[in-house]
Amino acid sequence: MISQEKNSGSAATPGASDASAGSSRARPVTLREVAEAAGVSTATVSLVINKKKNARIGDETRQRVHDAIRQLGYRPNAMAKTLVSGTSRFIGLVADGVATTPFAGQIIHGAQDEAWKHGYALLITNTEGNRDLEKDAITMMLEYKVRGILYSTWFHRPTDIPDTLREADFVLVNCFSPKPGAARAVVPDEAQGGRSATEILLRGGHRRVAFINATIPAPAKDGRLQGYKDALEAAGISFDPGLVLEAYPDQEGGYRATEELLKRNVTAVYCYNDRMAMGLYDGLRENGLSIPDDMAVVGFDNQEVIAAHLRPPLSTVSLPHYELGAAGVRLLLGLDEAPGDSPVKIACPAVERASVGVHSTA
Amino acid sequence: MISQEKNSGSAATPGASDASAGSSRARPVTLREVAEAAGVSTATVSLVINKKKNARIGDETRQRVHDAIRQLGYRPNAMAKTLVSGTSRFIGLVADGVATTPFAGQIIHGAQDEAWKHGYALLITNTEGNRDLEKDAITMMLEYKVRGILYSTWFHRPTDIPDTLREADFVLVNCFSPKPGAARAVVPDEAQGGRSATEILLRGGHRRVAFINATIPAPAKDGRLQGYKDALEAAGISFDPGLVLEAYPDQEGGYRATEELLKRNVTAVYCYNDRMAMGLYDGLRENGLSIPDDMAVVGFDNQEVIAAHLRPPLSTVSLPHYELGAAGVRLLLGLDEAPGDSPVKIACPAVERASVGVHSTA
DNA sequence: CCGGATGGATCAAGCGTTTTACCAAACTTT
């Protein structure tokens, strides 16, 4: 619950700020005032505003009402509306990393676009992983009678569902419950993504392709590896465990993995993520190797700031954050069918850039 | 205004999703029900809940009410509360680049923390620069009777104030009105930042310091240059316009500027932003120069993904987005004093990393 | 033993909408 502010008189008189604005912030115009101005009942005004189909209102009256609305600058009070209807036009979005990653922004973007399309606004809170804040946030959303809640994480992972969350209609976004079927969820299709990433390399003519996986366990770790295997198999190349390295999934990790990688005598490498690829770029460069000629590289995540601007630009696979947000909303609103017991999987589209050239298998 | 969804019966029956949850989503418990359960009037319950100081309630009664609340799982209806009080505990935040930059996230973070502290929740909308969406968003916020609106941009710039915005109490965040005094605003202190950036280099012992400014006009362009001049002056170094280059403010621009830079015969360079520095790193490397020994580099923005992970890590100056958001809220709520007619300026703290070593002026 | 405090709790009037039931007048029908 949001704590009430202690209204000590400390604050400067806020009235001062009113002065400047033309249309002042006096008491807002109400339905009743519009009704009086138009010489009709509030019911009529309400009917006109909401364009009720089966309400019979004369054209002349309708016009008077509209005029009055315009003249008085009437704005409906959404709170009153909500009170009557019992549920607001809000969809809650609790996110754990708005501040720490650019990814959350895309989830927000997608969710908002989709929500807006259906007449809903987003009520967002950033928890930065703080469990207490998270609970307060959900409570707040509950008190505002949100239509439902999207519970999202900035990286794909299992999560347990906070108790409070169960009081609402909810959907997990970019995360899922360990117990299958416990909740609707939407996640990226890591395996397909991993396969796409690998295929970029294979299409480039490479046969010996290394994969630098992450050291830390995550659905992405397993999925992206699986995709790698799938792609190889489909290409008739047998999987060689020796070509799979592991490193901490950041620039540092990628950099440090260079040495090991070079021992593998490969012509191409698929990195667990773009940050790793960025580090690897440095490592390769220090070894006097050029990309893509000496080594073709693909990443994963399509982290704009990095991938699009490395030298050469990095081929990678895009995490569908926008779509995750949008799909989450659709699932919540029941516009998309929820599959039986496993999360909805969203495709990770490949983004090809110059880090993979054409390789002649010689 | 948010368009009402046409309720065609297309959606799958949403009732199905209720089944799983333990505490079902039936009609919520109301104050009245709590009152009945506790054998008191609704007034009493309300008084207890809100801990009204001058309300005299017996301890035993108070206890009964609390018990009832717990047992029934009562949740106040924030809409009803708001309706009574006339204004909600919402602060609107309209942002133009949640999806396109990591910066917006920090503004959100700061604003939310500060808002929360005072019992307010954030009602965020991402406009991605869409003027129509922006208007709709503000309208929506107005209808929800927000306490006020934070109008924020992802990069520091002048902006004109949408008409609708004037209907609310508002503060500009990371932007300002061209007409001085037209609106309260909070922006980063570019000049101080530019000075700090330059000083990092000067402290490193460098005397010939180049500045690669942006080509595109912006408050940052002027401010950061001013800071550069200020720092030189304070160090007793005369300003040499020949040491100021210009380039498009991204990686590509930084890279391309390398050649020109090397003609200047300097030992250090201050880049307009981190992205530029990133490109410059590549350019310098290609010329066989090492950082910081052959060339010390500082950036601006402290864009985490880049600055902290370049090789070597980049010294830079931090854009205080978190603080901007927080200060915006404080200004809005009247907790901070608004200065006469110019925006509040927030400091850009220096972040020193390894891209600047110690240089002996020999 | 009375007038006045005071403690404890209730009454009831909103807050701004929506919506159902109902009404009066004006047309149609037969």
Next chain:
DNA sequence: AAAGTTTGGTAAAACGCTTGATCCATCCGG
């Protein structure tokens, strides 16, 4: 011309909560 049927519109009851006005016992001092 009586009986329906439209047409155009209104009254008023919610929705869940807050709050100033009241009310009723006590309890206290004198």
